Amino acid sequence: MSESSAAAAEAVAARFEELYGSAPDGVWAAPGRVNLIGEHTDYNDGFVMPFALPHTAVAAVSRRDDGVLRLHSADIGGPVVELTVDGLAPESDKRWTAYPAGVVWALREAGHAVTGADVHLASTVPAGAGLSSSAALEVVVALALNDLFALGLRGWQLARLSQRAENVYVGAPVGIMDQTASACCEAGHALFLDTRDLSQRQIPFDLAAEGMRLLVVDTQVKHSHSEGEYGKRREGCEKGAALLGVDALRDVPYDDLDAALARLGDDEEVRRLVRHVVTEDHRVEQVVSLLESGDTRAIGPLLVEGHASLRDDFRVSCPELDLVVDTAVSAGALGARMTGGGFGGSAIVLVEEGDVPTITKAVEEAFAAAGFKTPRVFEAVPSAGARRVR
Numbered sequence: 001m002s003e004s005s006a007a008a009a010e011a012v013a014a015r016f017e018e019l020y021g022s023a024p025d026g027v028w029a030a031p032g033r034v035n036l037i038g039e040h041t042d043y044n045d046g047f048v049m050p051f052a053l054p055h056t057a058v059a060a061v062s063r064r065d066d067g068v069l070r071l072h073s074a075d076i077g078g079p080v081v082e083l084t085v086d087g088l089a090p091e092s093d094k095r096w097t098a099y100p101a102g103v104v105w106a107l108r109e110a111g112h113a114v115t116g117a118d119v120h121l122a123s124t125v126p127a128g129a130g131l132s133s134s135a136a137l138e139v140v141v142a143l144a145l146n147d148l149f150a151l152g153l154r155g156w157q158l159a160r161l162s163q164r165a166e167n168v169y170v171g172a173p174v175g176i177m178d179q180t181a182s183a184c185c186e187a188g189h190a191l192f193l194d195t196r197d198l199s200q201r202q203i204p205f206d207l208a209a210e211g212m213r214l215l216v217v218d219t220q221v222k223h224s225h226s227e228g229e230y231g232k233r234r235e236g237c238e239k240g241a242a243l244l245g246v247d248a249l250r251d252v253p254y255d256d257l258d259a260a261l262a263r264l265g266d267d268e269e270v271r272r273l274v275r276h277v278v279t280e281d282h283r284v285e286q287v288v289s290l291l292e293s294g295d296t297r298a299i300g301p302l303l304v305e306g307h308a309s310l311r312d313d314f315r316v317s318c319p320e321l322d323l324v325v326d327t328a329v330s331a332g333a334l335g336a337r338m339t340g341g342g343f344g345g346s347a348i349v350l351v352e353e354g355d356v357p358t359i360t361k362a363v364e365e366a367f368a369a370a371g372f373k374t375p376r377v378f379e380a381v382p383s384a385g386a387r388r389v390r
């Protein structure tokens with residue numbers, strides 16, 4: 001454990017004791033994530049390739065056996081929120097507490113005897129930046145309860161239950177990528193995940209060893225229509241699968257794409273969605289084979305192609321994200337793309353180590369010239385997934 005994460009665990013444990021009057025049973029951490037490639041594929045049973053950020057949600061937790069659930073976040077402040085596990089009901093809570101409470105609800109719904117808990121947490125994952133602060137929150141609580149109630153659940157099972165919490169309890173129709181990334185990623189690796197059966201492979205992704213860096217550019221914007229548009233894309237993909245007679249777009253082979261598009265006739269909207277999903281799944285497989293053969297720099301053009309597909313076919317980019325990608329590539333980046341759902345949030349930029357300052361500066365200057373909010377740029381080192389830290 002790094003010094004800073006040990007210090008974070010210490011601080012969260014100390015605050016827990018102030019709030020609840022005794023030391024926590026333990027402290028757990030779960031990271032946010034960046035998706036290297038494979039966007040809007042996770043609700044099409046397709047492939048994704050996230051890696052974990054060093055940024056984590058850290059939770060100090062004690063078990064309770066009296067049906068009471070108490071929740072507190074250092075980042076929200078205010079008084080402790082007190083609930084009862086019997087009273088938890090889907091979509092009854094519009095506050096942040098719906099994420100951890102949803103996990104308790106999902107565990108209990110699945111038949112696990114979770115009888116209450118005291119939770120205090122703090123997170124360094126920026127919220128709403130497309131870096132999965134919500135999944136970090138869910139997974140850290142799921143892992144803590146798994147340990148404290150000796151549930152014996154595996155990482156992918158905790159991910160499924162966390163997704164159910166977010167889908168049903170919070171009411172957000174998200175795919176399975178974020179929770180699985182937070183639960184299952186390993187340091188120095190990206191996670192090649194098949195979202196159909198959750199089979200996974202850790203792919204070595206140690207950029208520093210090869211003289212490269214990956215920058216995250218948080219545009220600090222979130223366009224307000226993002227939720228409705230996400231729902232429309234999901235529906236369009238389901239329509240495409242139905243028209244093509246497959247369970248999910250994942251079942252359209254890349255080599256049959258032209259024939260599939262021809263069968264969709266003049267439904268241009270659905271044709272575009274199908275083209276993105278099928279080519280994106282193919283790009284994930286290409287990135288996996290390049291990384292496994294040690295040809296890391298060659299993934300750059302695939303990132304740029306993926307961005308163009310999200311911009312032109314899937315239509316989930318925005319001027320800020322396009323500006324990051326265009327500027328970075330013009331300034332010499334190996335590759336760049338938006339990451340996460342789109343309509344704001346973050347982009348990733350793959351760069352040679354020595355180019356970090358010039359490319360960062362180029363992006364910042366381009367944002368200033370366009371009159372956009374100053375972006376937050378940081379380096380993302382592929383880090384560990386969820387774990388107990390104390």
Ligand code: ADP
Pocket residue numbers: 073074075076095096097099121122123126127128129130131132133134135137
């Ligand atoms: P993302 O997962 O991309 O960051 P979401 O909208 O899915 O964005 O999740 C953000 C929400 O998660 C916040 O609005 C808040 O309710 C909750 N959240 C994230 N981090 C924290 C935190 N440290 N404390 C309390 N709630 C948090």
Ligand code: MG
Pocket residue numbers: 132133134135178
């Ligand atoms: Mg989220």
